[in-house]
Amino acid sequence: MIDSEDGNVRNTAILTIENIIIPGLDGIKEGDQHPYRKQLQSDGTIPKLIKFIEDKEKYQYQRRQTINILFVLFKAYPLPPEFSSQIQDIKQFFISQLTLVAECPDNHETILANNFENKFFEDESIPLLYLNLALMLFKYGSKENKQKVAFAIKNKVKGLTNFGFIDQMANSYNWDEEMKQNIKLKVQELKPIIEVIAGKFINPFQAPLLKIRAPQFPQTGGFNQAGQMGRRINPALQLKSPIVTTPKMKLLTKEEEASKHYICELSNQIMTDPV
Structure with missing residues (x-):
């Protein structure tokens, strides 16, 4: 039915499979595989579904439905290479489904292919989905992939702290209280994990406090033109203080003092004589 040329038949087939597969997740714990995957693999349904999505243009809407089904079926199980190659251009629309397959470490290379970690939080309306995916990658990922993700999303998660x-985003996107609290x-939960790998968070809305030291320039013996003319600040003294000395006066003898006193008196009489 899935490969029928009749569109209505295909729609019915995909909808029927979807209505079986999605509810099949009920009660499944993290790390558990989908209970119907083995059966659908052995009866040829999964290969047909993968074959169906190869035509990217002909069945766009049905293709997305089918990709969703396959993601769910491969929860906590390695993705087939032929499926992995088909989802690279569309995986940004399946963040919650990527979280399911991220329970299997073998799928992390497919998830992060083409530097996909740099696209985390591109859609601001679904931060919880990105947070869940990141947590799963940190939980089951390799050291290298953990580092890639941590450094890629650090600033974005820092903003959410x-x-x-x-709260503002909740108003913009009409999140309910449960959604807001879950975020x-x-x-x-994610903050300390990232900090261990990529360093401590700095308050995103405060500049870092830095201890600034004035540059030290060598003392010179004279005038510092660069400092005085404003080309740079020089905390050193710009002018060296001069050392001023006053010579001691020679003491006069009594005879010299009497002689000089006579001269002073004579000069005074000349200057004050009215004639």
């Missing part, structure tokens, strides 16, 4: 910002809890 401001819960006032989350805050996931941020708190």
Whole structure:
């Protein structure tokens, strides 16, 4: 039915499979595989579904439905290479489904292919989905992939540590209280993991406090033109203080003092004589 040329038949087939596969997740724990995968693999359904999505232009809407089904079926199980190659151009629309397959470490290279970690949080309306995916990659990922993800999303998660910002986003995107609280809890869970790998967070809305030291320039014996003319600040003294000395006066003898006193008196009489 899935490979029928009749569009209505295909729609019915895909919808029927979807209505079986999606509810099949109920009660499944993290790390558990989908209970119907083995059966659908052995009866040829999964190969037909993968074959169906190869035509990217002909069945666009049905292709997305089918990709969703396959992601769910491969929860916590390695993705077939022929499926992995088909999802690279569309995986940004399946963040929650990527979280399911991220329970298997073998799928992390497919998830992060083409530097996909740099696209985390591109859609601001679904931060919880990105947070869940990141947590799964950190939980089951290799050291190398953990580092890639940590450094890629550090600043984005840092912004979410401001819960006032989350409250504003909740108003913009009409999140309910449960959604808002879940985002805050996931941020708190993710923050220490990232800090261990990529370094401590700095408050995103405060500049870092730096101890600034004035540059030290060598003392010179004279005038510092560069400092005085404003080409740079020089904390050193710009002018060297001069050393001023006053010579001691020679003491006069009594005879010299009487002689000089006579001259002073004579000069005074000449200057004050009215004639």
